[in-house]
Amino acid sequence: MQDYFGKNSDSLKDKKLFLFDMDGTIYMDNDIFDGTLDLLDYIDSIGGKYVFITNNSSKSVDAYIQKVRNMGIKANELNFYTSTQASAAYLKKNYPDQLVFAMGTKSFLDELGKLGIKYTTEATDKAKVILMGYDNELNYEKLTNICKMLTFYDLPYIATNPDLVCPVSFGYVPDCGSVATIIKNATGKYPIFIGKPEPTMIEFVMDSLGYSKQETVVLGDRIYTDIASGLNAGVCTILVLSGEATLKTLEEESRQPTFVYENVRVLVDDLKR
Ligand SMILES: [Mg+2]
Numbered sequence: 549m550q551d552y553f554g555k556n557s558d559s560l561k562d563k564k565l566f567l568f569d570m571d572g573t574i575y576m577d578n579d580i581f582d583g584t585l586d587l588l589d590y591i592d593s594i595g596g597k598y599v600f601i602t603n604n605s606s607k608s609v610d611a612y613i614q615k616v617r618n619m620g621i622k623a624n625e626l627n628f629y630t631s632t633q634a635s636a637a638y639l640k641k642n643y644p645d646q647l648v649f650a651m652g653t654k655s656f657l658d659e660l661g662k663l664g665i666k667y668t669t670e671a672t673d674k675a676k677v678i679l680m681g682y683d684n685e686l687n688y689e690k691l692t693n694i695c696k697m698l699t700f701y702d703l704p705y706i707a708t709n710p711d712l713v714c715p716v717s718f719g720y721v722p723d724c725g726s727v728a729t730i731i732k733n734a735t736g737k738y739p740i741f742i743g744k745p746e747p748t749m750i751e752f753v754m755d756s757l758g759y760s761k762q763e764t765v766v767l768g769d770r771i772y773t774d775i776a777s778g779l780n781a782g783v784c785t786i787l788v789l790s791g792e793a794t795l796k797t798l799e800e801e802s803r804q805p806t807f808v809y810e811n812v813r814v815l816v817d818d819l820k821r
Pocket residue numbers: 569570571572573768769770791
């Protein structure tokens with residue numbers, strides 16, 4: 549096997565746990581990429597496992613299952629791990645039973661509730677920690693409330709993901725990391741981020757499914773989140789050039805993926821050759 553630059557990638561034949569980014573890696577918006585279904589079938593055929601690891605906290609796992617099933621992907625809740633789940637696990641561990649001031653989409657808030665997190669969206673001195681998700685239902689009232697919380701109370705402040713932008717069909721819209729900057733300009737406070745590039749989500753999935761670092765590979769289209777999370781977790785990484793990263797951004801980056809493939813079609817054809 550050979551990657552985009554001709555580097556020997558035979559070691560990919562030994563991988564069993566494939567941790568996928570979604571947007572820009574296996575689909576764009578609602579359009580599945582050519583090669584995605586073949587790659588997932590290949591993973592099934594070798595007795596492997598695929599999990600979609602997403603920083604996007606605006607959608608629930610149920611919404612993701614529906615979305616990928618509509619594209620013909622076989623998936624259930626065990627095939628997903630989101631930054632909302634990771635943030636809930638972080639809150640339970642570090643702030644057990646504390647009331648959380650949460651800002652995010654309705655779907656995000658519902659998911660937090662299902663995961664056993666007590667939350668409020670009102671500015672109140674009863675909350676003990678602040679959690680911000682990627683909120684594509686954001687309005688000025690929500691921004692004002694979180695600024696009030698950060699100004700009046702010196703609380704721990706976490707956010708689901710540091711992504712600056714989220715890819716959509718026409719280009720990009722601002723993501724959680726950009727909103728964090730708006731809020732920092734107003735309050736001087738900046739959150740601790742939970743999702744990629746932190747290794748937390750990858751480590752959790754490897755541990756819970758019982759795979760070693762050697763058996764695991766992370767695939768994504770972004771260097772500063774997907775690839776960085778794999779590097780931080782000490783596992784093999786594949787950058788695909790079907791989303792955000794280009795050959796130019798790759799050249800400018802100090803963090804380099806283990807392998808580079810043009811897209812999942814080229815990768816699966818190489819794996820099956
Ligand atoms: Mg992506």
